[in-house]
Structures are given as structure tokens and as C-alpha cells.
Amino acid sequence: MTTVATVVFIDISGSTALFETLGNERAARAVAGMTDAFKQVVVQAGGRVIKTLGDGVLAIFNSSALAVSAMTMLMRRHYGQWDSLPASQKFHVRVGMSTGEVVLMEGDCYGDSVNMAARLCEKAGHREVWAAASTMESGARVDTVFVPMGWMDVRGKAEQQMLYQVQWIEPEAQDIVTAYDSVLPMKPETVVQMRLRMASGGVERFFSTQEMPLFVGRSSDSEWVVLDRRVSRQHGRIDWRSGNVIYTDLSRYGTWVSFGANPATAVRRESVQLHGVGVMYFGVSPEDPTAPSTAFSVTPV
Incomplete structure (x- = not known):
């Protein structure tokens, strides 16, 4: 079955070190508890969990708006309770998402958007949600702020891709005038280090x-x-x-x-x-x- 969906990869960073610190059994329970919480957010927001990937989750949504809202909620919940979390649950989280055609087959999904979401998750840093241009352009919520990250090389892509970061941090009541002084999204002809x-x-x-x-x-x-x-x-x-x-x-x-x-x-x-x-x-x-x-x-x- 082929459908258009927004693919989301959610990755827990630092789990390898946790296994060394806590031992296999305790670390496995901690990681499983965290991925279960992430899957719950996906389902509550109207998404579909495809599978768990060790210390990560692969999910799809039938709209980019739902996907962005869900990942915003996930990050706010996780980092909103950061100070109260025990050391065994202080995992950093990163997310990559991309929108396009996917093939659903035997409980899994395949397609360019799946690969793209995985690559963006690899590029994202702690606390970051990265999105392909396809997600930004396909009808995400009008109140979502997408910060352009520029044209970047993406593994498996012949040409550079315009990438975005979703700003999920809740706005404060205090008003601050902002400035956006960027040359993006131009592709450079010559790059000087x-x-x-x-x-x-x-x-x-x-x-x-x-x-x-x-x-x-x-x-x-x-x-x-x-x-x-x-x-x-x-x-x-x-x-x-x-x-x-x-x-x-x-x-x-x-x-x-x-x-x-x-x-x-x-x-x-x-x-x-x-x-x-x-x-x-x-x-x-x-x-x-x-x-x-x-x-x-x-x-x-």
C-alpha cells in the first residue's frame, strides 16, 4: 500500500553510555520506559507507530501539522520535567521528519521520505527537531516556526537539501524584538573555510x-x-x-x-x-x- 505521510524518527541519545553505567538490565528498562512514553505521545496525537528501533521510534502521520504538533508536545513534555528526572532517565532526544510517499508493507514502511527522516535525525543535535522542506511546505501549522538551516549535504542525496529546524520551545510572555540576518537559502558557489x-x-x-x-x-x-x-x-x-x-x-x-x-x-x-x-x-x-x-x-x- 502506497500513501503520503510524514515520517518521524525519534532517537534517544546517550543510551550507550547508560548501559555502561547502569548495566544491561537496568538500562534496558530505562530505555524501554522512555520509548513507551514516546509511542504514547505519537498515538495520542493521531500518529501510527511503525516500530521501535532499540533506542528510537519510527512513526508516521497522515499530515505534517499533526507530526509537528506531536513532536512539539513530546519535546516540551520531556524537557519540561528535565530537572525532576532521575539520572537514569535524563536522555537527550533528537527528531528528524520528512513528508512524501511511503510504501506500507508487512508492518514496516519504505521510501525516500523514510530514508530522509532517518538522515535528518542523525544530523540533529540534542533537543532538536529537524525537518525536510517537504514537511515545511506541506501544510504544517501556521503558528509553527521553521528556522532555515541552509542547504546541506544529506547522505544518499546527489544534491544539497534545504533543511529546517522546528522551534518547539514555548514562547515567553516577555516580548523581544527579533532580527533574522541570514543569507539563506542561497547555495554558495565558493565556500571559504x-x-x-x-x-x-x-x-x-x-x-x-x-x-x-x-x-x-x-x-x-x-x-x-x-x-x-x-x-x-x-x-x-x-x-x-x-x-x-x-x-x-x-x-x-x-x-x-x-x-x-x-x-x-x-x-x-x-x-x-x-x-x-x-x-x-x-x-x-x-x-x-x-x-x-x-x-x-x-x-x-
């Missing part, structure tokens, strides 16, 4: 494009850690996309970015291209002299 310098409080680090994506935040597993209570655990992400260094705000209260001597511009759950020299302020406007900040520069290698 860049180097990113970040400095704060006497600490200086250099990052190559091969090391991206980078996470900025209060969490100790971030590549650039900013220890301030006003900074979110994962405040932002820095990507190398189509020859550009792109910062995407993932926080509750936003990021302010200034270039050279220009005034800072607020960025909230949007993306901005980092170029030249500048400063990023996290969680509070630079009008506050105590605002946590990081100086940056982007230079060709």
Missing part, C-alpha cells in the same frame, strides 16, 4: 568549521560555557551552513548581538550570521552592565 574566535573573562578559544555545530550555554557539556543564572542551559547553537557561520538562539530570554561599533540587536529563537568582530550578550540586554557576554571574531583560514 572560516575560523571562529570566542573570548570572555580571560578565556579564549578558537573553533574550526569542522568542529561545528557548537552549543553555547550554562550546561557543562556546552562547547562554550557561560556560567550565569540568566543564561539557558543550551542558550544557542553555532553552525557552519553554506559557507556562513550562523548563530541560532534557543533560549527563553534571547541573545543580543552587536557587530563592530553598531548597536546590539535582539535575536530570539531566530538566526543571525556571525561575521567580522562583535559581541554576544546572553539572556539580558547589554544596557545592563552586568550582562553576560562573549566577544567573537570570524576570519578566513
